[in-house]
């Protein structure tokens with residue numbers, strides 16, 4: 001199993017490969033990205049998806065395209081003028097503006113590519129050879145910063161959740177809800193909201209270890225020094241419930257794949273089970289106490305675009321007094337857009353709701369059927385909607401900021417002020 005959505009060879013000959021997520025969880029197949037048009041197509045089809053991941057693939061596809069071009073790798077070299085640097089910049093920027101249109105809602109891609117366009121426009125280089133290192137540094141820095149920030153996101157979210165539960169006077173095990181895929185398959189690694197789950201699980205494992213080590217002691221917790229008593233903290237994450245996330249099933253296909261890989265206790269549910277599960281677990285030994293979700297665009301007042309189904313998840317959390325956290329790097333924040341009304345929500349093709357894709361199952365064994373030579377799963381599609389029915393298929397919805405308890409970033413967790421407002425500008429001062 002591989003959890004590396006993006007593989008980039010950083011020395012000549014540069015190679016960008018992405019894990020084709022449309023084939024997961026049954027087949028791990030990497031496909032090469034050699035141009036910005038390859039990147040556009042892979043992002044549009046959602047072979048690679050997840051707001052941070054598509055920005056990284058977009059930025060690195062520019063490195064590979066320009067490098068291949070300089071080395072004469074393309075049969076048709078007509079799309080660039082190798083002689084005149086101004087012409088070259090103009091042609092490159094035209095291709096970058098096309099790349100941005102692949103998925104309009106996730107701001108990470110447009111933030112990254114527009115920043116790169118600004119750098120190209122403002123550079124005073126007089127040759128493509130001088131421009132290439134600038135493009136290379138931008139793409140690799142975006143990739144490396146994302147990974148570094150994701151671990152901070154995970155730890156910041158974990159600490160906030162444990163402190164909040166402690167302040168509520170909660171004790172014991174708790175469970176977590178999450179939607180879509182926000183893990184290693186949506187980023188450079190570790191993840192955003194699923195990164196918080198990873199950090200919570202690592203914390204739980206350390207508690208279990210400590211408690212096992214202490215089990216031999218005959219101790220009265222109150223006799224223990226405070227630092228030792230903290231070790232016996234009884235607030236412990238015990239299970240995550242990922243939603244399958246119709247219609248593209250990023251939860252069932254991708255998040256479940258990551259959770260099984262990392263052996264994190266998890267139970268897959270359908271999107272329609274959230275309310276009944278939450279009420280059923282309310283007085284259980286591990287009630288649901290927090291929901292962590294990713295983001296595709298967080299605008300100035302904190303309204304957040306995320307996978308379709310997030311808004312109703314936030315409403316359910318409000319109803320049950322469950323904390324609702326948006327987890328995202330600062331590259332997902334759009335201060336230019338004032339509120340959710342200004343967000344363009346991507347409409348996906350109807351067939352993505354009318355059909356379900358996956359590995360063909362052998363009815364006798366209930367196992368996926370595999371090609372004997374390649375071992376790859378035989379994939380297929382089944383229709384699940386009545387022919388002729390009209391379809392509405394928005395890829396995202398907008399959760400109003402008043403339903404959001406906190407926005408977890410690499411620089412800390414932002415909560416609302418006494419007026420119920422988020423001050424996201426403070427993150428950039």
Ligand SMILES: CSC[C@H]1O[C@H](OP(=O)(O)O)[C@H](O)[C@@H]1O
Pocket residue numbers: 049050051052179180181182183186187192193250293294295296306307308395
């Ligand atoms: C850290 S991924 C952020 C965000 O992107 C996903 O959308 P998609 O699978 O359509 O690319 C989902 O909304 C995640 O929460």
